[in-house]
Amino acid sequence: MNNEATGRQTIVSIEDLEVSFSTDAGAIKAVDRVSLSVAAGEVLAIVGESGSGKTVTAKSILGLLPETATARGAIVLSSRDGGSRGTRATNDVISLSKRQLRGIRGTDVSMVFQEPSTALNPVYTVGWQIAEGLRAHGKLSRAEAKAKAIDILRRVGIPDPETRVNYYPHQFSGGQKQRVVIAQALVLDPGLIVADEPTTALDVTVQAEILDLLRRCRDEFGTAIVLITHNMGVVADLADRVAVMYQGTVVEEADAVTLFAHPQNDYTKKLLASVPHIGQGALQTAERASGRAEAWQDAKPVVVAKDLRIEYPGRFGRGGFVAVDGVDFEIRAGEVLGLVGESGSGKTTIGRAIGGLTKVTGGSLQVLDHEMNGIRERVFKKVRSDIGFVFQDPASSFNPLLTIAECVAEPLVVHGRARDPRAARARVDELLEAVQLPKSYGDRYPHELSGGQRQRASLARALALEPSLLIADEPTSALDVSVQARVLELFAELQREFGFAALFISHDLAVVDLLADRIAVLYKGKLVEEGTGAEVLGAPKHPYTQRLLASLPVPDPVEQAERREALRALRAAERV
Amino acid sequence: MSAPTAPVARAARAPRRTLLSRLPVVHQLGQSVGLQRGMLVAGLIITGVFVICALFAQLIAPYGFAQLRDENGQFGAQLEPSAQHIWGTTVGGYDVFSRVIWGAQTALEVMIVAIILSIFLGVFLGLVSGYFGGWLDRILVVLADAIYAFPSLLLAIVMSIVISGGQSNLYGGILAAAISITVVYIPQYFRVIRSETVRIKGEAFVESAKVIGASNARIMVRHVLRNSTRTLPLIFTLNASEAVLTLAGLGFLGFGIEPTAAAEWGFDLNKSLSDVTSGIWWTAVFPGLAIVLSVLGVTLVGESLNDLADPRLRGRRAVTAAGGAVAATSVVPGGTLEAGPAGITGLEGTSS
Helix, strand or coil: CCHHHHCCCEEEEEEEEEEEEEECCEEEEEEEEEEEEEECCCEEEEECCCCCCHHHHHHHHCCCCCCCEEEEEEEEEECCCCCCCCCCCEEEHHHCCHHHHHHHECCCEEEECCCHHHHCCCCCCHHHHHHHHHHHCCCCCHHHHHHHHHHHHHHCCCCCHHHHCCCCHHHCCHHHHHHHHHHHHHCCCCCEEEEECCCCCCCHHHHHHHHHHHHHHHHHHCCEEEEEECCHHHHHHHCCEEEEEECCEEEEEEEHHHHHHCCCCHHHHHHHHCCCCCCCCHHHHHHHHHCCCHHHHHCCCCEEEEEEEEEECCCCCCCCEEEEEEEEEEECCCCEEEEECCCCCCHHHHHHHHCCCCCCCEEEEEECCEECCCCCHHHHHHHHCCEEEECCCCCCCCCCCCCHHHHHHHHHHHCCCCCCCCCCHHHHHHHHHHCCCCHHHHHCCHHHCCHHHHHHHHHHHHCCCCCCEEEEECCCCCCCHHHHHHHHHHHHHHHHHHCCEEEEEECCHHHHHHHCCEEEEEECCEEEEEEEHHHHHHCCCCHHHHHHHHHCCCCCHHHHHHHHHHHHHHHHHHHC | CCCCCCCCCCCCCCCCCCHHHHCHHHHHHHHCCHHHHHHHHHHHHHHHHHHHHHHCHHHHCCCCCCCCEECCEECCCCCCCCCCCCCCECCCCCEHHHHHHHHHHHHHHHHHHHHHHHHHHHHHHHHHHHHHCHHHHHHHHHHHHHHHCCCHHHHHHHHHHHHHCCCCCHHHHHHHHHHHHHHHHHHHHHHHHHHHHHHHHCCHHHHHHHHHCCCHHHHHHHHHHHHCCCCHHHHHHHHHHHHHHHHHHHHHCCCCCCCCCCCCHHHHHHHCHHHHHCCCCHHHHHHHHHHHHHHHHHHHHHHHHHHHHCCCCCCCCCCCCCCCEECCCCCCCCCHHHCCHHHHHHHCCCCC
């Protein structure tokens, strides 16, 4: 969309921006001659994977670069006031002093952060925090500032703002906190909002609401938005124009519909191809199901949960927190059960209970013929060699002081299959080969591997003892989408080869659909729906599953617009 | 296995650091720039001189610490600095320069004994308390807090009386200082290691060791302890300087080491009190400087190590605008992840 053609005013234009960082390893260039512009009332999405320079580009619009960075180029930001009629005054952010920068932040450009729970100060009320911005930029009495804060909270959809304005951040839910952060950004009516991954930390149903709110910011407030994200579904949902960044440069820029329909650049094509869609997994699932023996259904399951309850002890004088509330499920040998749910639904707790990391407090959970309710660690230790565990965060799941080979050898050494890591090296090499890592990577330290490589090494470690059950707790949620695609592919391959049963925990329906034979949906500690992928995702019965499915943004702007309407109808129906 | 994708050249490996550059202090020296480097270098030089004096006191000092006469007879008391006695002599007739050099040896001994006594016990208790938690942890934390309230010098005086009945000899004095420092410093090691242990206990790699079935002892030693020693160098140096100060304080108060048993700066300072008023400066200045410099040197090293260990406090050279190369950060098709099955045959010539 050309600015001249639409006659809209340019809010910010970035010309030949270059940013370099000083690191221990010398200078690193993060942004390499990037030129972009955003018009009034437009949403520009900057898409890219971690390290592509998208956040640095966006933060430099606010002059928020750390001291170790140096920037060159121009970021011309138009000012909301001060210019003569018709034309706005402009500032070059890079050449502004710190004092001048303070002047434009909040009034001309403001920011919405990724993690709403850390972007708000826990010891002040949200009203105070919104008023803080107001009072920094003008003389307002306490009462006036508060009135404005109430007004803006109402406009971002916080119910009962007169009371809520005096609440502290912890009294809001995650989605509401993000609304407060957006209110904080909007209160001075800036021409531009920079939203850095505004929905990454939120559940998908909440994400849909926040995206709706951001769309309203554009339509009702006329605010231009720079949206930074790695989620192609979010881009398809909200963006008017998309800039794809790769290794510090913009490789492609087009309006959203064109980009998704006809990507030009190779990188963009690959990026779009690696986004998982719902329905991709149906074929594989059917194939696997047909390959199974007749008696498979009658064989003894690997994991059986009956009325499983897990309660975390509360603080003194308060009741405990029930994380899992009467859940029944089974995992049969060689089967992948996908466990889907939002944060707090208890899915991770179930995984940890099966791995013996969390105590079962009620009901029955049988893992490999051992009753987990009241089991002793000494008894369970032998069973552990039959259970593999893949953790969510590849960055912290390896001891940073041990080499990859030593880490992968750990289970072999602990269970006496090898005397020391060196003796286990041959087996470690085999395992690394199985997860498609070169043998020489065994001598590297975890920080020398990328996230995807680390997660593969994590798989190698989990499979070292050839377990009959693997628990994967969000193994791909910390990974970029193209890396995720490779790791999922590998997971499916290994599952075929080793034939282990697996509990695959994820918040992403599309990811679970790719791998799982059956899908179980958890909602607030209860199992609301269970069935094959086709059953659960094709014809969801429970309203929560329907809403979850409808909230998932698809990477196609046209289809996503339709889905948005469907979701709106669904929500309206629920309210009645 | 999937069909091999196109082989990709292996990314250049970051050069492995040599053993020398990975040693604690040497590594930080290489990292530092500007003022932080100046502080570290100054600290290292002062500490180096101190250690050399202590180790080679016999060679450096012209006389023994208890020597009162040479072949020319008695030295004489309170002599001004001269060619014979470059820093003069004390009221008791000892050579000041020799006693300052020999004093370094005593100070170093106290440091070593104090650190050895407190570090093992403190680290062990911290590890156990942080890892297991529960009632043991609560008791130990309360105990540690109680010990904080103890004035270390008072404790040292009590110790010196208990150990040697007030009659200070070399080992009595050293042990009194060292043990009082130990008692005060065990809680510090304990606290630091405990908090690190509590933090690391929650990390995924500890949990992954647990699900593997590793024993508690193995997890504690292999996974927790090795990752929780980052801040030890700082307390280590503070501990050392505190030990020197306590020894000097003991000596100054008259609970130090007899001049015939060993040279001790605090004792010499005490004896020079009356000299100061009568214009005899050399007997007080040199031992006093020795105390100040040895403590300063060790503390400087500790402080700089602390700053350098934290990436947020670590100073860096400024880069030119638009300098540096774009790092291969992305892991997209065509990037590092392509080292798949093709990578194994393609990259490793020796593999089958």
